[in-house]
Structure formats: structure tokens, C-alpha cells
Amino acid sequence: MAITSIKNLKEFSTNNDRFEGAHTLCPGCAHSMIVRELMNCTDDNLVISANTGCLEVSTAVYPFTSWDTSWIHIGFENAATSVTAAEVMHKVRKKKGTLKDGDAPVKFVAFGGDGSTFDIGFQWLSGAMERGHDFTYICLDNENYANTGGQRSSATPIGATTSTSVAGTHSYGKKEKKKDIVSIMAAHGSPYVAQLAPNKWKMMAKGFQKALETEGPCFINTVSPCCTEWKFDPKDTINITDLAVDSLMFPMYEIIDGHELNILYRPKNILKVEDYLGAQGRYKHLFKPEYKHIIEKIQSDIDEDWARLQRREEARV
């Protein structure tokens, strides 16, 4: 495949965007930063699917499309199903010689929100991973069902207030821990799984290119700060992402062939999670005296997870 140069940002910027403006994502939305970066990582043809969610509704507002590539919209569950069906069709037609240009390189990519990836499309994603198609699945993880008004998903962290885990005098917000989707996907035996963030553009581009180049089903969870539901100023999308990765709320790492774990980013100064939480309205209530213990709990969870990641990196199991 033809990957594009990511040696430095100047080189990278010579790519011609294939994701167009005048989509209707909120100002400052990270979804489009991530999509643009993926599409700029290769100049191969792309077949992209997106299931229902902010990205899909905002980039296909009839009669417009923001996609300069083949693009399939399908129901909430089926980003993985539809793009892997296209992948099979492409393979068969290539063999039969019925493609217009059988030699043109094509990459198959699915985008899903966390709601569809962690919850509603989970079974279908799992099936596609197990069948071993050659595709890359990218989850745009904004930790809630943003498109329908910010309901909690199994990606929502403890303590966040959402429209279905409302914080108040009797509740500190969501009670359950975030699902470890990266480990679950690695457990499928996937050749390449990673968690990446858009503020570290080069690391993210490297991971995207690895996934696109690797044959077989690859999965990448990307942190996608959502100013509307996380409640921060749109200008701060990248600042919030910095806080997320430097507090290790979102560690960046990859898992190769289900067991070889590599930590991709070690912050020089690990920030207290308070800095990250305090920058967003959805955690504001945690700073009341009665809920302070939740912040401590989040911090101790992060510390444990980070220790576990490092042990897994050493152990290679």
C-alpha cells in the first residue's frame, strides 16, 4: 500500500484532504480531526463505512456528502459488517477479474462511536474480527451517545454525569467502570490493536498506517473529546486531549498479535487526574466535598491500570 510521509508535519500537510468541510459536526469536534488524519495517512482508495452517530449524520446531510471516497452508511450495529462485506466482494471480484481496475490498492475502514463499538455493535464487531477480514476498525471514543443527547455508554467513566447517569444530591454520576475494549479486541487475536489520541498526531498517524498495512482485522480506540457533552470550550479540544494523555486517563499503547504490548507514550510529568477532570463540566460535581472520594477512586484506578500496563509490557503475555 502507499502510505504518505509522516516524517514531520510539513510533509504530512502536503496531502490532499479527502474529507471535506461544511459537514455539520460541532465546532471543535475531535471526530473530524481523527477522520482527516486517517484519510491523510494513505493515498490508496478507501472504502469507508460509518454507522449511525455524530460522524454519520453530520457528513451525509442530504443532498450533501463530505466524503471524497466510497462511503457506506448503515444502521447502528453494522459498520464492521458492511465494510467487511465490501472487503469480501472486492476479493471475489478481483479473483474473477470483474473489477474496472483490479490492481488499484484499496483499504477498508470502519468508523464507529463508542456507543456502537462498546455496546450496540459489539457483537457484530466481534464477529468481523473473528472472521479475520482485512480491515481496520476505528472507534471514535467520546465516552457517550453524543448524537442522541449524551446518554451513558459502557465507555463512560465512573463519575461522569450524562443524561442517563445524572449527578445530583443522591448520585455522583455513572457508577460503573469503563469497559476495557482494547484488551477485549486483543483477545480476539487481532494482529494490531491500539489506543491513540489526536493531540499526538504522529503517534496516531503511525498507528493508523500500521493498522492499514497489517493484513487482518485491526482495531484502534481513539480518544475523541466532545466539547458539547464533556462540557468544555470548543477551542480546548486539543488541550483537553493533552490532559487526558498526560494524566494517563487515556494511556497510549498497542498490542500486537494479542500479546505483545508496547506503551507508546510515557508522560514526562504525569498529571493528577484532578487537572483533567476539573477542565470539564461533566465532572464538576466531583469537586464537592461529598464526592471527593470518587476523584480518589478514579486516581487509584488509573495508577493500578498504569502499573498493570507496564507489567503486561514486560511480560509479553
Add this chain to the structure above:
Amino acid sequence: MSVEQQDLKLKASENRGKSQLEAGFDLLGWDEVTQGSVLPSFDGDASNVAHQKAEEREYSDYNSYTATVASWRVQKPVFNIDVCIDCQNCWVWCPDSSILSRDKQMLGIDYDHCKGCEVCVEVCPTNPKSLLMFNEYTDLGDALASWPEKKKKEKK
């Protein structure tokens, strides 16, 4: 640096939005669309778009590139090319594909697609910044004339 240069308009942006404004752009209703309808992103050959710059492409009327979200903005980013170091931070993080970079140089802002989120201003590393927010109605020349001086480092 003249205002004309600042207000750089690429060739492709000249006709933008026209077709939607013209009468006769008939749309099928949502309940009239039949299976197998296709809204192509381009008129003609689309096999080489990865190697074409926006101004070289034949966008169809269905491509959102031909539409505008300029009315979303209350504030606009203004670009000062004299301070810019072409780092491309603004290009990589603009969520609306609105930074016009060509041959490793930042040339200006695509005001048809910019929503005024201010992300580009936040990530601009120069001192003073090469991008600053102004009210939408502020004249570009006035904005540039009021550009702040380099900030001195505060002593700790």
C-alpha cells in the same frame, strides 16, 4: 503584506454554494428517494483525487465542499502571514478542513468552511500568535493593524 494577499481566495472557491442558491436545484423528498440512488462526490473521473488539490478537482453539487457553514461563525480567525512559521499545527488539527496549506506553506483560511472554533489559534505556537480571533464583521486590514507585539517572557 496586503489585505488582498491575506484574503487569499483559491480558484476553486469562486463558485462555491452557487448551485444551491440557484433555483432549479431540485431535490427528491426523503420519501421519494429510491433504492440505489447515488449522490456522487465528483463529476467525472474520481480515481485520482488523492493526488489532486481542491482547486484541481471536479466537485459535484452534492459534495459538501460546494456548501458553506460560514453563517455558524460569530468570531473568525484572522491569519497574519508575517508571523507564521509554517509549522502546520493549525492544518493538522482544524476539524473543518479549513486551513489552506499548499506546498508546506500555510496560505490562509477557507472562510466558507471555517466554523470559528478557535482550535487553530490555541495550537499556534508563535509569539505573538499568527492566528487570532476577531469579530466576524471586523475588517481584515483593521485586524492586522491591531496585531499585538511580541510578548516578553515573564520572569519567575
